[in-house]
Amino acid sequence: MIYVRLNTSGFEYDIYNLVRSFLPGAKLGFLYPRDLAHSLEGGKTAAEALKSYRLQRADAEEKLAYWEEKVAERQGAQQKRTAADPVSRGARGAWTEEKGHANHHERSPEALQEKLSRAQEKLRKTLERQPASVLLVDIREDRIRIRWEADGKEAEKMMRELALADERGLPADPALSALWSANSGQVCEETLSSFVKERPEAMPCAEERDILLRREQKNVLKRLIYLALSEDLGKDLPWGTLSGIRPTKILLGKLASGASEEEAARWMKETYMVSDAKLATCMEIVSRERKVLRRIHTGGMGGAEDGRKGYSLYLNIPFCPSTCLYCSFTSYPEKKYAALMPDYVSALEREIDYVREDFQEEKKRVLDSIYIGGGTPTSLPAELLDRLLTCIESRLDTSQLKEWTIEAGRPDSITEARLDAIRGHGVTRISINPQTMKDGTLRLIGRHHTSEQIRTAYSLARSKGFDDINMDLIIGLPGESRADVERTLQEIAAMGPENLTIHSLALKRTARLNLRWEEYAKYVMESSDELMALAASYAKKMGLSPYYLYRQKNIAGNQENVGYAKEGYEGIYNIAIMEEQQDIVALGCAADSKKILANGKTDRCENVKNVEEYIARVDQMIERKRRLFFEED
Known part of the structure; x- marks a missing residue:
């Protein structure tokens, strides 16, 4: 468990998403000082979290020892019976409890083994709450500092110190100060620019000031966490600290405020630590989006000028x-x-x-x-x-x-009848969505059609005069290799749609893939920069350029979904x-x-x-x- 100790609330969602971008599947527990914890629904102090963990672990270990003993006793009894009467026992088959015993089912070997398995699983889940890492966060109006401790022993020591400080309840506990001067882990700090560069008389109204402060606190906090985890884990995230679904909207907003493209790109990189490759994609898309938005009636992006x-x-x-x-x-x-x-x-x-x-x-x-x-x-x-x-x-x-x-x-x-109905009206654009051209994958994901039906449907739509067709593909489907993805892209390129939308597989909370994960975990689900670059290269060969982009939670490989289109065929x-x-x-x-x-x-x-x-x-x-x-x- 990664325990995050905050001195204020309201940043949990951002911390959770960023940490899990580095460590997919990580479990986080949020802790607070005593007064704050007791004012929040479900809020806990380090002392309460540690006490709860220790009690549950002791209980789980006790139950496991009890059922291990019972199983051992039963196995010993069976061995004695077998040794005493091996012939008759072999004739009867497996040991059976005396019929009519009041506790017959619970005392059978199978039932005992089930009890043991449940006790083992309970202990395993309880041990997941053992402190493995600690993120200490201190947020002030003028600066933010964090300490990231990934060493398990040091993390447990920090939890004990935090618990003692909670129990003492001192406003400035020396133990807390000592945690910031430790030699292990990463300690990062940054001064907030709003309170250094702006004159008090130039500050906006109190409400707007609070909004600006909160926004800067959030961005600085995420940047510090990013730097600490990036150094510790030795990896960068292509989208930096961004966890929202609309990276291009942020860039559009900056441009709308009067910034040049160079200024907006530099600000995006410094604020969110976005990689050069992703930033270049965003800039290309935003440039194209601005042209499209000028053709429609928008509210502030230079749209149609008829008022x-x-x-x-x-x-x-x-x-x-x-x-x-x-x-x-x-x-x-x-x-x-x-x-x-x-x-x-x-x-x-x-x-x-x-x-x-x-x-x-x-x-x-x-x-x-x-x-x-x-x-x-x-x-x-x-x-x-x-x-x-x-x-x-x-x-x-x-x-x-x-x-x-x-x-x-x-x-x-x-x-044919449905296409005729569509064609008979003013519809200008249709989607035919294969997701993959591999028949085995289509069956696995419940798509009750074949790749041949995709080809037939596409050909039929062309014969009916549809000249603006989009096709959706998903990168990262269960069991698909790079070769499978490339074969699909080759087939789509041969068809030649005007639009191609590339999705990275996202584990949706209510999707069967997530609800029945155990059934599908055996399949490789790969989505990476390499595969997204492969898709982009095929789109380019088809004469398609990126025109819109969005991201999702729990998306494979921390990637994105990108829409590609021929010039003039962008999806408005x-x-x-x-x-x-x-x-x-x-x-x-x-x-x-x-x-x-x-x-x-x-x-x-x-x-x-x-x-x-x-x-x-x-x-x-x-x-x-x-x-x-x-x-x-």
Whole structure:
């Protein structure tokens, strides 16, 4: 266990993500001084954590010794019986307890062995809480310092000293001061620039000052932890201290504040310690994003200059042919829920009417892009798909629409009738998502289709006139080698889509891959700079350049997801939502609407996740959006 002792709260999330970026799977326990610990829900002091660990360890060791003794006694009794009557014992087979004994099941050898196994597992889990490393954090208004101690013996000694200090409760305990002057581990310190360089009379208002201070404290703290762990472990992280999902948004914001590209790049490197390679990718993407954002109605990035405000529309179709191993999105099997699909489309139509009334007629907003995702939108029968698209076209003004995307997604859902329904409306872009071209992997991840079906679906879409196709691939799927990834990239390159999105596998909390990890841990899951570079090289050969990027928690190899596109084929909706430059009105169950506030922050509301509940409560979902997007005169 890595114990983190803080003198204030509010930085736990950032510390947790950064430490686990260096040490995937590490367990962290947060500790506080006595007064602070008792004011926080679940807060503990070092003394309380150490006492709890020692008691639980003693209990686990006692139980293990008890069951080891019982198993040994039983084995000894069996050996005596075998020695006394080997012939008859062999005829009977394995030892059996006397029938009718009140404790027959619990005293059988199998039951005893199970008890022993449970006791061993309990002790193993308890020992995970043994202090292996300690991170000592001291945050002040004028400076921050940390001590990282990775030596187990020193870590235990530090925990004992912290526990004694907690018990004494002195405001300036000498034992705490001594911990900062130790010869082992890494001690790092940095003075906060806000209180050195700024004149008091130049400080902003108190609220803004607190926000700026907190932001600087967070960045400095993460930088110090990064330096300590990087030196101790002998490795760097390609994304430095960044743990958020939108690195390019940070860069866009810096450029929007008036910084030059050189100034923004230097600031990004110094503040977040991003590698040169990742920084170069970010700069390339941001340059491209700014051109795309000028074509739509955004709020502050130099968008369309007609004085009108825009929005994008998202519709969620939560049905799927099957649930993929890595997926955590809300989805429902299409066969089981087929009878519910007409009612679901009716509910979407009610939400579309709300959009027309509120955004089009009242607010006079411009609809810039539409994205229909899921789930698998092409799980809908062709006639329902046609009905939904007709509703959108007939009730909303699409005259200034820059992009209309449908995630056809699963090749086993793509039929001629469905493509005809899509082609018959204003849809400009579709996705056909292989994830891999290796049939064995497709079966393993629950994709109930073959690589041949991918080729067939792609060819059919081309024959229907679709000239803007995206394809998704995942790097790091179970059991896939570098050779497997390269074969997939070769096949995709031969097809020649206008867009290619490369995902690094992310272990989602509710995905089957995570919930049933023991079943899949035997497979190699590799995602690395080398594989991402391989994908980038194939994208370049295909004439595709990166245009958007985002990261996720628990992503393989601490990598990222990158969208590549030919010039002029960039996914407008992808940029708008990822860089949070435009309001997103989201329809359907589990759909998350997002409002961009004047200060650049966001507010949001989510529809209920259950499909039956969404249909029954669609009017309430509309009212949620009405409140979110309310504008005072």
